[in-house]
Structures are given as C-alpha cells and as structure tokens.
Amino acid sequence: MTTEGFRVLEEKSLIEYIKATPSLASKLGNDLENLKVKEVGDGNLNFVYIVISPSASIVIKQAVPYVRLIGESWPMTKERSYFEATALKRQYDLSPKHVPQLYHFDRSMSLIGMRYLEPPHIIVRKGLVAGVKYPLLAQHMSDFMANTLFYTSLLYLTTTQHKAAVADFCANVEICRLTEQVVFSDPYKISEHNRWTSPYLDADAEAIRNDKVLKLEVGQLKSKFCEQTQALIHGDLHTSSVMVTQDSTQVIDPEFAFYGPMGFDIGAFVGNLFLAYFAQDGYADDRKTYKEWIKCTIGDTWNLFHQKFTSLWDMHKDGPGEAYLHEIYQDTELWELVKQKYMIGLLHDSLGFAAAKMIRRIVGVAHVEDFESIGDPVKRADCERSALDFAKMLMKKRRNFNTITDVLSAV
Incomplete structure (x- = not known):
C-alpha cells in the first residue's frame, strides 16, 4: 500500500491541493480564488467533494485507510482508488456515454478528480424511492454492461491479453475480501456487523442461518466470485452506483472492479431493482403502476443486454477472441448452441448473484434507502420479508428459469 505523502484532505487543504495541481485547476477554468467545496459522500467507504468555481465544477474523491461506515476499527486499503481510477479509464474507453471522464489521479494521495455530473443527475436509488420513471435506464445500462463485459472477456x-488484464486487477484483494465477507458469508452466520428490522425479522434472519440448501447455493456462488475471471466487472453495480436524468445514465464508483463473473454485475443491478420493487408497498402513495414499470425495466435490462451482447x-466471431475459435465453431447450428448455452448460464449466474445481493441488504451490514426510508418498522419488515422470500426462492431455483419473463412471472 502506498503511504508516503498521504494525508486526509478537508476543505481548506483540498483547495490548496487543487491550486497546486494544473490538471484540476484547468478544469475549473483556473478561476481559483472563490472555490466552494461541499462534502457529499453518503457511501460506505470514501469522502467525496464537489468543488465549484465561478465557471465550472469537478468531483474529488479520496479513499481513506478504513471503512468510513464503520470507522477506523475496520481498516481498509486506500489502494482501492488505484483500481477505481484504472477501471474508470477502461470503462470510459468502452462506454464513454455512460461513464464520467477521469481528469486526475494521485496514487500517493488516493485521490481521483473527475467530471461533475451536474443537476438534475440523481442517484437512481433516490429516484426509485421517489417513484420517478427513467425511460432510458434499461437501454443505457444494457449498453454499459454489454460493452464493458464483452470487450474485456475472452x-x-x-x-495473453486477458491474462495480462487479469493481472492488472488481481491485487485488489482487500476489496474482494470485503465483498466475500459481507455478501457471501456474514448473512449466513452470526456476525457482529449484521443487522435487520428487529424483532420483526428475527425469525427470518435465523431461518437464513439455518437453511442448508441456501448455504450450498451461496457457497457455489462464492466460489464463482472468487475463482472465475470472466471479464472486468464493476464489482458494486447497485442502484446507488448509477446517476441518471431522463436522458443520461452514468455509472460511477468502480473501486470494487476486478476480473470476475459477469453475472455479478448484472445480478447486482437487477437485484437492487428487485429491492426497489418490493419496497414500493411500504410507501404512502399507490405505487402499483410504478411497480409494473420496475418489472418492465428488469425485463428490458436483461433482454436488451442479451441482444447487444x-x-x-456475432460481429467479432472472426476476431481475436480465443474462447470459441471460429475455425472450430463456424458451423451455424453449433454457433447458435454455443451462444444459447452461454447466455442461459449467464442468466442463471445473474439470478443467483441478484439473490445474494438482495439477502445481504436486508440481514447484513449495509442496508438500502429503499427500505430504510419506510418509517413504520412493521410495514418495512413486511416488505423486506417479501423480498427475502423471493430472493431465497431465486437462489435455490434459478436454474429452472430460462427467460427473464419466467422470473418476473414468479414475483
């Protein structure tokens, strides 16, 4: 871990840092005498600042050597910022319409400077809580996932190219171990960091810890997560890692990026949409129509991804990719069978990871605003229980579903 020269910045020292850094100062129009700094980080790990000059704005993100949600009692490498910056560059190259541009990276300071996503950009999760429809969300997210996953895969x-790319990210060990712990381990055992809507979900949390079939399934998913270097994945693609307007979708915060199973990204996004779906019944107004929109968005996200991927x-079947060499699979019928088997397997992976992400957000350490914004704990627990029951079914029976329509019919 790089430590030399590191210091945690606050408003005054951040302004001085920017003034001494031409790549950042120039993005602010070199108009640096009246800078305004606003700390907006509401995530679990980092400090995030919006820096505003009279002529422009940028975002500064600094990683600190602990989990911000917990504090210094939970150490965490600040080198995660290196992997975030590296992933941002790569994903921007592959999907420039849906990834904010990186302006500056300082490894010794674990500091990233990037494009400010100006209002009315909002975190998708907040829009889902508010009941706002985003008609292009599925279209844009399927673009991002198809491009970033396909072009970084075999x-x-x-x-040779793939192994070199895997090597670039294989040192992001602590972040991966954090995911292994909070997604695949803690919810299935007694853990000091677990929490849930108690006492209403006490029996549900215990049932998860005692469910042998569920443990077998999550163990297989954990093995895939740890062992499968399928593509460069974002690694934390939930609905708070995406900012939107009615015509823009931007994927942010890829500090969990590494070479892993494609289904983990797809499942994270889909699973969080399912969380939003089940939370709707806890809100004061009638959300039946909005729930149907969420279901349609889930279906469209997978179907459009499938089509684009x-x-x-097909476009690159004669290209350099070595997973399925064209000389071997040029027979039309065989080619179609290869794609069909691959995509069904990817759907099953995505459903399993979606279920795991749903469970961890209800009985694990980090919860979601979708449920937390429901003030009545009884009503909140009812919504969470419905989501848990669906997630458990999905994890156990995911191989029975061969289309997303079948999945949505089971909700």
Whole structure:
C-alpha cells in the first residue's frame, strides 16, 4: 500500500491541493480564488467533494485507510482508488456515454478528480424511492454492461491479453475480501456487523442461518466470485452506483472492479431493482403502476443486454477472441448452441448473484434507502420479508428459469 505523502484532505487543504495541481485547476477554468467545496459522500467507504468555481465544477474523491461506515476499527486499503481510477479509464474507453471522464489521479494521495455530473443527475436509488420513471435506464445500462463485459472477456481478447488484464486487477484483494465477507458469508452466520428490522425479522434472519440448501447455493456462488475471471466487472453495480436524468445514465464508483463473473454485475443491478420493487408497498402513495414499470425495466435490462451482447459476439466471431475459435465453431447450428448455452448460464449466474445481493441488504451490514426510508418498522419488515422470500426462492431455483419473463412471472 502506498503511504508516503498521504494525508486526509478537508476543505481548506483540498483547495490548496487543487491550486497546486494544473490538471484540476484547468478544469475549473483556473478561476481559483472563490472555490466552494461541499462534502457529499453518503457511501460506505470514501469522502467525496464537489468543488465549484465561478465557471465550472469537478468531483474529488479520496479513499481513506478504513471503512468510513464503520470507522477506523475496520481498516481498509486506500489502494482501492488505484483500481477505481484504472477501471474508470477502461470503462470510459468502452462506454464513454455512460461513464464520467477521469481528469486526475494521485496514487500517493488516493485521490481521483473527475467530471461533475451536474443537476438534475440523481442517484437512481433516490429516484426509485421517489417513484420517478427513467425511460432510458434499461437501454443505457444494457449498453454499459454489454460493452464493458464483452470487450474485456475472452470472447473478444486473446488469452495473453486477458491474462495480462487479469493481472492488472488481481491485487485488489482487500476489496474482494470485503465483498466475500459481507455478501457471501456474514448473512449466513452470526456476525457482529449484521443487522435487520428487529424483532420483526428475527425469525427470518435465523431461518437464513439455518437453511442448508441456501448455504450450498451461496457457497457455489462464492466460489464463482472468487475463482472465475470472466471479464472486468464493476464489482458494486447497485442502484446507488448509477446517476441518471431522463436522458443520461452514468455509472460511477468502480473501486470494487476486478476480473470476475459477469453475472455479478448484472445480478447486482437487477437485484437492487428487485429491492426497489418490493419496497414500493411500504410507501404512502399507490405505487402499483410504478411497480409494473420496475418489472418492465428488469425485463428490458436483461433482454436488451442479451441482444447487444450476442450481437457484439456475432460481429467479432472472426476476431481475436480465443474462447470459441471460429475455425472450430463456424458451423451455424453449433454457433447458435454455443451462444444459447452461454447466455442461459449467464442468466442463471445473474439470478443467483441478484439473490445474494438482495439477502445481504436486508440481514447484513449495509442496508438500502429503499427500505430504510419506510418509517413504520412493521410495514418495512413486511416488505423486506417479501423480498427475502423471493430472493431465497431465486437462489435455490434459478436454474429452472430460462427467460427473464419466467422470473418476473414468479414475483
């Protein structure tokens, strides 16, 4: 871990840092005498600042050597900012319409400077709580996932290129271990950091800890997460890692990025949409129509992803990708069977990871505003229980579903 020269910045020292850093000062129009700094980080790990000059604005993000949600009692490498900056560059290259541009990275300070997503950009999760429809969300997220996952996989890369790319991210160990702990381990055992809507979900949390079939399934998913270097994944693609307007979708915060199973990204996004779906019944106004929109968005996200991903695969079937060499799989019928089997397997992975992400957000350490904004604990617990029951079914029976329509019919 790089430690030399590191210090945690606050408003005054951040302004001085910017003044001494041309790549940041220039983005603010070199108009630096009346800078305003606003700390907006509401996540679990980092400090995030909006820096505003009379002519422009930027975002500064600094990683500190602990989990911000817990404090210094839970150490965490600040080197995660290196992997975030590296992933931001790569994902911007592959999906520039849906990733904010990186302006500056200082490894010794674990500091990133990037494009400010100006209002009315809002975190998707907040929009879902407010009942706002985003008609292009599925279209844009399927674009982002298809491009970033396909072009970093062996369907497009040679094995030499792929192994070199895997090596670039394999040192992001602590962040991966955090995911392994909070997603695949803690919810299934007694853990000091677990919490839930008690006492109403006490029996539900205990049932998860005692469910042998569920433990077998989550163990298989954990193995995939730890062992499968399928593509460069965002690693934390929930609905608070995406900012939107009616015509813009921007994926942020890829500090959990590494080479892992594609389904973990797809499942994280879909699973958080399912959380939003089940939370709607806890809000004061009638959300039946909005719930149907969320279901449609889930279906469209997978179906559009499937279409775009397989189109990229067809487009590059004669290319350098070494997973399925064209000389071997050029027979039309065989080619279609390969794609069909691959995509069904990817759907099953995505559903399993979606379920795991749902469970951890209800009985694990970090919860979501979708449920937390429901003031009545009885009503909140009812919504959470419905989500838990669906997630448990999805994890256990995911291989029975061969289309997203089948999944949505089971909700």
